[in-house]
Amino acid sequence: QQQVRQSPQSLTVWEGETAILNCSYEDSTFDYFPWYWQFPRESPALLIAIRPVSNKKEDGRFTIFFNKREKKLSLHITDSQPGDSATYFCAASAGTGNYKYVFGAGTRLKVIA
Amino acid sequence: EAAVTQSPRNKVTVTGGNVTLSCRQTNSHNYMYWYRQDTGHGLRLIHYSYGAGNLQIGDVPDGYKATRTTQEDFFLLLELASPSQTSLYFCASSDAGGDERLFFGHGTKLSVL
Numbered sequence: 255q256q257q258v259r260q261s262p263q264s265l266t267v268w269e270g271e272t273a274i275l276n277c278s279y280e281d282s283t284f285d286y287f288p289w290y291w292q293f294p295r296e297s298p299a300l301l302i303a304i305r306p307v308s309n310k311k312e313d314g315r316f317t318i319f320f321n322k323r324e325k326k327l328s329l330h331i332t333d334s335q336p337g338d339s340a341t342y343f344c345a346a347s348a349g350t351g352n353y354k355y356v357f358g359a360g361t362r363l364k365v366i367a
Numbered sequence: 368e369a370a371v372t373q374s375p376r377n378k379v380t381v382t383g384g385n386v387t388l389s390c391r392q393t394n395s396h397n398y399m400y401w402y403r404q405d406t407g408h409g410l411r412l413i414h415y416s417y418g419a420g421n422l423q424i425g426d427v428p429d430g431y432k433a434t435r436t437t438q439e440d441f442f443l444l445l446e447l448a449s450p451s452q453t454s455l456y457f458c459a460s461s462d463a464g465g466d467e468r469l470f471f472g473h474g475t476k477l478s479v480l
Contacts, residue, residue: 358409
């Protein structure tokens with residue numbers, strides 16, 4: 255059973271639009287939520303991360319919105335660029351000292367120029 | 368930038384074969400991980416370790432053994448390989464307790480015929 259779920263599986267947006275990628279989780283002990291991106295034929299790399307002490311984390315065009323009550327979070331990519339085309343993984347870990355990271359199945363984003 | 372090196376990059380074996388995947392990190396990270404990546408499943412954790420001689424069970428451990436011989440080296444062993452283990456395998460390391468990001472190797476593509 256997937257502990258971290260992502261939707262949609264794939265998403266296509268036009269250049270300049272905002273892409274919204276969704277993530278939900280089951281385990282209420284999760285307290286760290288990194289997003290990784292992976293370009294074709296490359297390994298995943300950290301994009302942005304959030305802890306539940308805040309409900310929003312922003313880094314340039316990338317923003318995580320976090321809803322602890324509903325156990326949901328989303329990644330918003332504003333002014334999407336063709337170079338943002340990649341697979342995005344939501345991940346989670348539980349508790350300080352527990353460094354086991356579980357990943358969702360990913361959202362494949364394509365940005366069309 | 369943390370360096371994680373995996374070998375081999377590609378491996379082909381037959382059903383029932385014996386395979387060892389190697390991973391070395393050179394940044395003195397305490398945690399190391401083995402993931403497999405399959406379409407539709409994202410990254411699934413096989414085993415992980417927080418130091419030499421330590422082994423923690425991941426989410427999909429069946430059919431896999433692992434050994435952490437030193438701070439730098441983490442091995443994944445498939446003693447009776449099966450076609451279901453055909454996958455892309457990633458090793459990762461992290462400085463848990465500090466910057467928690469995972470640094471991934473380039474991956475090993477394993478085919479079991």
